[in-house]
Amino acid sequence: xxxxxxxxxxxxxxxxxxxxxxxxxxxxxxxxxxxxxxxxxxxxxxxxxxxxxxxxxxxxxxxxxxxxxxxxxxxxxxxxxxxxxxxxxxxxxxxxxxxxxxxxxxxxxxxxxxxxxx
Amino acid sequence: xxxxxxxxxxxxxxxxxxxxxxxxxxxxxxxxxxxxxxxxxxxxxxxxxxxxxxxxxxxxxxxxxxxxxxxxxxxxxxxxxxxxxxxxxxxxxxxxxxxxxxxxxxxxxxxxxx
Numbered sequence: 001x002x003x004x005x006x007x008x009x010x011x012x013x014x015x016x017x018x019x020x021x022x023x024x025x026x027x028x029x030x031x032x033x034x035x036x037x038x039x040x041x042x043x044x045x046x047x048x049x050x051x052x053x054x055x056x057x058x059x060x061x062x063x064x065x066x067x068x069x070x071x072x073x074x075x076x077x078x079x080x081x082x083x084x085x086x087x088x089x090x091x092x093x094x095x096x097x098x099x100x101x102x103x104x105x106x107x108x109x110x111x112x113x114x115x116x117x118x
Numbered sequence: 119x120x121x122x123x124x125x126x127x128x129x130x131x132x133x134x135x136x137x138x139x140x141x142x143x144x145x146x147x148x149x150x151x152x153x154x155x156x157x158x159x160x161x162x163x164x165x166x167x168x169x170x171x172x173x174x175x176x177x178x179x180x181x182x183x184x185x186x187x188x189x190x191x192x193x194x195x196x197x198x199x200x201x202x203x204x205x206x207x208x209x210x211x212x213x214x215x216x217x218x219x220x221x222x223x224x225x226x227x228x229x230x231x232x
Contacts, residue, residue, distance in 0.1 A: 006161075034219070043208060043222045044162075093161060106152055107220065111161035 003027055004096050006110035013084055014118055021079045021113045023094030029074035030096035034107060035067075038091040050077040084117040091115075120145050122211050122223035130229040137196040139226045141183075141209030144190060150212040151192045152220070153183055157205045165207075168192060179203070204230045 003026040013019050023033055031052045036044040048069050049057040056069035066088075068080040077096075081088055091114055095107035125140040143149065150169045154162040166177025173185040183194045192209060209223040 004161075041227075043224045045222075046219065049219065091159075095162075106150075106164050106167050108164075109154070109162040112159070114159065 002098060002108040004094065004108045004110040006092075006094055006113050008113060009111060010114045010116075012116045012118060015085055016083055018080055018082045019084055019115060021081075021092055021094075021115075023077045023079070023096070023110055025075045025096045025108070028096075028098050028108075030077075030098065031074060033071060033077040033094055033096045035069060035077075035079050036093045036095065038093060038112070040091075044093060047079075052077075081115065084115070086117045089115055089117045120149075120211060120213060120221055122209050122221055124207075124209050124223040124226045126226050127224065128227045128229070130231060131199045132231045133201055134198050137194070137199045137203065137228065139194040139207050139209075139228065141192045141194065141223060142190055143192065143209070143211045145211060148187070151183075151185060152210040153177065153181070153192075153194050154208045154210060155205050156208065156225075162208065165194070199228075199230045201230050201232065204228055 005024045007022045011019055033050040035047045037047050038044045046059050047062045050069045050071040052071045052074050058064045066082055071077040091112050093112040095109045097107055121144045123142045131137055152167045153165040155165050156162045165181050166175045168175050168185045176182045181196045183192050185192050207226045210220045213219040
C-alpha cells in the first residue's frame with residue numbers, strides 16, 4: 001500500500017519549452033503532496049507543498065511562476081516547469097501524506113523524474 | 119531553528135560487518151524522525167520511523183535506530199552489512215512549525231566492500 005508514481009521517469013527537453021511532471025497516489029488519497037528537487041549527490045530540497053483544491057505553498061527562493069503546481073484531485077498533483085533552462089535540469093521527486101494519518105507521519109515518495117534541459 | 123546533521127558524508131564497511139550511520143538533530147520539541155534509503159536514480163524508501171513510542175525502532179532489512187533525547191541523536195545501525203545495502207541514506211525530521219513538512223539531512227553514502 002501507499003504507492004506513489006511519477007510520470008515521466010525521464011524527460012529531455014529543449015531550452016525554452018515547458019515540461020509537465022505528474023505525481024499520483026495509486027492506492028490512497030492525499031490532500032497534501034510535496035515537490036522536491038535533488039541535485040547530483042545532494043539532499044532533497046523542498047520546493048513547494050501542494051494542497052488539493054487550493055494554491056500551492058512555495059518555499060523561499062522558488063519561483064511560483066516558473067514551477068507551476070496544480071493539485072486537481074486527491075490522487076494527482078502536477079508540476080510544470082515553464083520556459084525551462086539548463087539550470088533547471090535536476091531530479092524532481094514528489095511525495096504524499098496519507099489522508100487521515102496523524103500529523104508527523106511519514107511521507108511516501110515517488111520514484112522521481114530526471115529532467116534534462118538542452 | 120531546526121536542523122539535521124549527518125556526521126559522515128560517506129561510510130565504507132566490509133560485507134558482513136556492522137553499519138553505523140550517525141544522525142543528530144536540533145529541535146525545541148519532540149519531533150518525528152525517519153530514515154530513508156535511496157538507491158541510485160531511484161526514489162526514497164522508508165526504512166523506519168520514530169514517533170514518540172518506543173525509543174528503539176526496528177525497520178526493514180534488518181536496520182534499527184535508537185532515539186536518544188539527551189544526545190539528540192537517532193543513529194541508524196545494522197548488525198551485518200549486505201552488498202545490497204550500498205545506497206544513500208537520509209535522516210529526516212518533522213518540521214517544528216508544520217508537522218506536514220520535513221527537513222532532510224545532507225545524506226550519508228554507504229559503500230559495502232565485498
